[in-house]
Amino acid sequence: MAKYRIAWMPGDGIGVDVMDAARIVLDAIALDAEFIHADIGWEFWCTEGEPLPQRTIDTLKTCDCALFAAITSKPKEEAEAELIPELQGQGLTYRSPIVRMRQLFDLYVNLRPCKAFKGNPLNYRDDLNLVVFRENTQGLYAGVEFHPLPAEVREALEAHSSRMAAFHDVPLEDIALSCRIFTRRGCQRIVRRAFEYAQRHGYPTVTLVEKANVIRETSGLMVREARKIAAEYSGIELWETNVDAMAMWLVKNPQNYGVIVSSNMFGDIVSDLAAQLVGGLGFAASGNIGDDFAIFEPTHGSAPKYAGQYKVNPTAMLLAVKLMLDWLGETETAQALEQAIADTIVEGKVRTYDLGGSNTTLEVAEAVAARL
Ligand code: GGG
Numbered sequence: 001m002a003k004y005r006i007a008w009m010p011g012d013g014i015g016v017d018v019m020d021a022a023r024i025v026l027d028a029i030a031l032d033a034e035f036i037h038a039d040i041g042w043e044f045w046c047t048e049g050e051p052l053p054q055r056t057i058d059t060l061k062t063c064d065c066a067l068f069a070a071i072t073s074k075p076k077e078e079a080e081a082e083l084i085p086e087l088q089g090q091g092l093t094y095r096s097p098i099v100r101m102r103q104l105f106d107l108y109v110n111l112r113p114c115k116a117f118k119g120n121p122l123n124y125r126d127d128l129n130l131v132v133f134r135e136n137t138q139g140l141y142a143g144v145e146f147h148p149l150p151a152e153v154r155e156a157l158e159a160h161s162s163r164m165a166a167f168h169d170v171p172l173e174d175i176a177l178s179c180r181i182f183t184r185r186g187c188q189r190i191v192r193r194a195f196e197y198a199q200r201h202g203y204p205t206v207t208l209v210e211k212a213n214v215i216r217e218t219s220g221l222m223v224r225e226a227r228k229i230a231a232e233y234s235g236i237e238l239w240e241t242n243v244d245a246m247a248m249w250l251v252k253n254p255q256n257y258g259v260i261v262s263s264n265m266f267g268d269i270v271s272d273l274a275a276q277l278v279g280g281l282g283f284a285a286s287g288n289i290g291d292d293f294a295i296f297e298p299t300h301g302s303a304p305k306y307a308g309q310y311k312v313n314p315t316a317m318l319l320a321v322k323l324m325l326d327w328l329g330e331t332e333t334a335q336a337l338e339q340a341i342a343d344t345i346v347e348g349k350v351r352t353y354d355l356g357g358s359n360t361t362l363e364v365a366e367a368v369a370a371r372l
Contacts, residue, residue, distance in 0.1 A: 004033040004328060007059055007066035007295075012041040013302025014312045014361075015069030021314035021365035022067060022321050028369035029333050031325070036063060040097050041302075042072040045079065049087045052097035057104065066295040067324060069317060070302040071097060098288075099143065101295060102136045107288035108186065109193050110134035110267065111323065112299065114274040114284065119346035121355055122279035125255060130274045131203075132260045133194040134267025136288055138186045139218070140178055141264045147176035182218040182263065187225040193289075194261035195233045203258035206230070207239040209246045209266055222263060246270060250277065275299060282313035282354050285320035287327060296324040310361040313352040315341060318368060340371035 010019035026033070038056040045051040051071065060066055074082070079094040101107065116128040146153060149172045158164040167175060191208070198206050208226045210219035223240060230238035241249065243266045250257065250270070254277050262270055275284035281300035288295040298316030306312050318341055325334035344350060350367035351357025359367075 002032050002034040004031070004065075005063045006033045006035050006324075007038045007056075007063040007068075008035040009038045009040045009056070009066055009068040011069050011071040011302060012043060013070055013072055013304045013307040014300075015041070015071065015302050017306075017308065017310050017312060017361045018298060018314045018317035019067070019069045020310075021361050022069075022317050024362060024365040024369050025318055025321055025337065025372070028372045029325075029337065031330070031333070035067075038066070040068070040071060042074075042082075045094055046082050047084055049083060049090070049092040051094065052100050060101070060105065060293075063293075065293060065324060065327065067320065068098075068101075068295050068297040070298065070300060072302040072304055095143075098297075099141055102288050103143075105288075105290055105293045105295070106137060107290040107293065107295060108135060108137045108189055109287070109289040110136040110271070111197075111287040111289055112271040112275070112284060113319075113323070114271070114278045116278045117283070117342050117345045119348055120279045120283070122283075124277040127255050128277055130254065130257055130260060130277070131197065131201075132262070132267060132271040132274055133190055133197070134261075134271055135186060135190040135263045137264070138181050138183060139264030140180045141268075142179060142181045144179040144181060145177065148173035149175040149177050153177065180215070180218050180265075182221050184221060184225060187222045188229065190263075191222070191226045191229045191261055194259050195229055195236060198236050198259040199233060201259075203236065205237045205239050205257070206259045206261055207241055207246070207257055209241050209243050209260060209262040209270055211242050211244070211266070212240075213242065218263070226261070243270065247273060250274060271299070279315075280354070281316060282352075283315050283319070285316050285318075285323055287320075287323040289327065294324070294327050296320040296327070311353055312361055313354050314361045314365050315345070318365065336372060337368070340368045343371055344368050 010016045038059045039053055112132040114130040116123045116126050194206050210222050212219040212223045250273050284299040286299050298320050322334050322337045344367045350359045350364055
């Protein structure tokens, strides 16, 4: 029996291309693992009305972790129009399979390292090593949304907040509401993971990105809990920054930052900004991590127009493999893989089009594999 059972989820679009690249590298390191294919993505929405079939959830439950590439998703009306005729008109609603997996498996950490690899022509600066901890299960992405606003929800809100008076005359069908739900435990655990990481990797600061001067209750809860946790880590300073200011500072002085922690939506935005500083989504991997299960993926989507052309940069996918190896405790192999990726980049001989080269996705993976 193999040491690890890993769910294998290419998804669709270029997800398939970059997963083939991941396989080349995993074969080269000869990880003692069984890879179990699991269905996910647009095809299963169109044909089954469910982009994350129950059989996939069942498979995930039998695995140590999962490697996932990319999926397509489309706005509500387009999604409904692409269902097979038998499934149309049944009131099926597309739900993000990524968000669902995060919630189903309580993968509350979205870990997004953004490291500038030497020789990457797309680096904004060469001295960046940012790591974003984004809360992954609650906040504005909790999925508690209304449109039209139910009358009883309006009544309850009016009973609790005088500010609702401003909307009293707006018809219910003209109001949409998305709830930003924070829990004390949710705030505590993401901040604690960020501090633990900072301590383990020698970062002197953790920067909390919120907007507590305006969003006083949710951001405020996060800030208050972060201050308590920070008090337990004497060598690490807590920096508190508003999200709008952070966007500016990350462009002005990104080298001043290290570990960054934020809630779901702000963390999503800040981590994309941070990714662009080190070459863009082609270099951005993420780990969706819970207490005993994790899913690793490149942060890019499925880029359908490039699907099957094997021209996109697989580096983000390969870095996702590296994160997975770290999480599995295969630290030396993870380090060797990162070094092979870094060496391939700095040598600059094998490059995909985004870096000015003409090599294929698989050629980049082979160049990395050759160094392992
Ligand atoms: N690897 C990340 C990915 O595939 N992203 C595509 C995406 O964000 N889709 C929206 C969704 O979650 O449905």
